[in-house]
Amino acid sequence: xxxxxxxxxxxxxxxxxxxxxxxxxxxxxxxxxxxxxxxxxxxxxxxxxxxxxxxxxxxxxxxxxxxxxxxxxxxxxxxxxxxxxxxxxxxxxxxxxxxxxxxxxxxxxxxxxxxxxxxxxxxxxxxxxxxxxxxxxxxxxxxxxxxxxxxxxxxxxxxxxxxxxxxxxxxxxxxxxxxxxxxxxxxxxxxxxxxxxxxxxxxxxxxxxxxxxxxxxxxxxxxxxxxxxxxxxxxxxxxxxxxxxxxxxxxxxxxxxxxxxxxxxxxxxxxxxxxxxxxxxxxxxxxxxxxx
Numbered sequence: 425x426x427x428x429x430x431x432x433x434x435x436x437x438x439x440x441x442x443x444x445x446x447x448x449x450x451x452x453x454x455x456x457x458x459x460x461x462x463x464x465x466x467x468x469x470x471x472x473x474x475x476x477x478x479x480x481x482x483x484x485x486x487x488x489x490x491x492x493x494x495x496x497x498x499x500x501x502x503x504x505x506x507x508x509x510x511x512x513x514x515x516x517x518x519x520x521x522x523x524x525x526x527x528x529x530x531x532x533x534x535x536x537x538x539x540x541x542x543x544x545x546x547x548x549x550x551x552x553x554x555x556x557x558x559x560x561x562x563x564x565x566x567x568x569x570x571x572x573x574x575x576x577x578x579x580x581x582x583x584x585x586x587x588x589x590x591x592x593x594x595x596x597x598x599x600x601x602x603x604x605x606x607x608x609x610x611x612x613x614x615x616x617x618x619x620x621x622x623x624x625x626x627x628x629x630x631x632x633x634x635x636x637x638x639x640x641x642x643x644x645x646x647x648x649x650x651x652x653x654x655x656x657x658x659x660x661x662x663x664x665x666x667x668x669x670x671x672x673x674x675x676x677x678x679x680x681x682x683x684x685x686x687x688x689x690x691x692x693x694x695x696x697x698x699x700x701x702x703x704x705x706x707x708x709x710x711x712x713x714x715x716x
Contacts, residue, residue: 430572431558432531438499438524439559440483440506443492446516451493454512454618455483456599458611462487467557469609472505477598477622481505482589482609486559494559496529500591525562531577532556555580578667582675585710587636587664592650596662599623600632601679606712635714636664636679639705644672655680656704675708682714 442451451459457470468485484496497505502522510520534554558567581588587602599619604610605627612627626632639655647653647666654660661680668674 427570427572428534429569430533430576431567431569432533432572432574432577433566434529434531434557434574434577436498436574437484437496437529438502438522439527439529440495440497440502440509441492441521441523442495442518443490443521444516444518446518447491447493450513450516450518451485452615452617454509455485456604456610456617456619456623457485457608458614459485459493460614461611462493464489469604469607471599471602471604471609472509473599473617473619473623474595475619475622477619477626478595479589479597479599479602479604480508480594482587482602482604484557486557494523494527496557498588498590499524501589501594504594528560528562528564530558530560530567531572532558533572575667578665579675582638582665582667582677583711585636585638585677585712587677588649590649592648593662593664596650597636597664597679598626598632600626601634601636602664603636603710603712603714606710606714630715632715634679634681636677637682637714638675638677638708638710640669640675640708641673642704642706645674645703647674647676654702656702657683658702659683 448459455470455472457468459468462468462485464487470483470485471479472481472483473479481497481501486494486496488494502524506520506522513520532555534556585603586607599605599610600623610623612624646668647663649663649665652660652662659680661678664677664679666674666676
């Protein structure tokens with residue numbers, strides 16, 4: 425569907441740089457994944473949560489050769505997330521800098537798409553997904569490869585079942601509602617972190633009845649992340665990631681009650697939105713299984 429050597433400029437992503445002797449210890453106490461497993465050349469997904477276990481941001485973590493950690497997240501969230509994390513630094517030997525203006529984030533359809541350009545290439549690390557990321561100085565030239573649109577890249581994210589958190593959805597979902605346990609963004613064996621108690625309780629007691637699922641509308645529909653509505657079968661949903669299709673329809677990832685669960689009765693009436701009257705959708709597969 426897409427050329428394997430295609431490159432996408434991911435200019436919606438910003439970069440936070442964590443440096444200092446206590447970076448690993450600091451991030452271990454803030455994020456849902458085990459930062460000690462992060463190695464240069466790989467990506468580790470992790471959530472930043474509030475004490476109620478709700479996801480404030482999703483970070484794509486990259487280790488540098490200089491024992492620093494880079495975190496990729498939407499630029500619209502970056503100032504607030506940086507300010508929040510700085511409040512927890514206290515006496516730790518950690519410095520948090522916004523490197524967004526210095527680095528360019530590229531998405532590579534395949535690891536070979538970046539050619540021999542200098543830079544820091546890292547595996548995208550998505551299951552069933554062969555993409556990669558390339559971080560280059562902002563002044564660097566782009567690889568001599570076909571350019572992929574942001575919509576085309578987003579289509580691959582949706583097919584891979586990868587959530588994202590934006591300004592409209594920050595703090596809206598408990599970690600498992602976004603399937604963070606399915607995309608290896610949570611460690612249940614590491615130490616404590618903010619929100620850990622709620623997330624662990626939901627995991628061991630199995631009480632998550634609303635999960636992110638993948639849909640495609642069967643009629644014209646426009647949705648943006650954070651929009652809420654109702655499916656034709658009566659289940660309410662809130663959109664996580666959306667993609668407008670050529671026929672005017674919409675493919676989207678949305679948190680909704682799992683079919684056959686009792687969660688719909690507990691969810692109440694969804695807020696008014698572009699899909700408030702109920703929409704006919706096809707449910708599309710995810711590349712991972714949702715826990716029972």
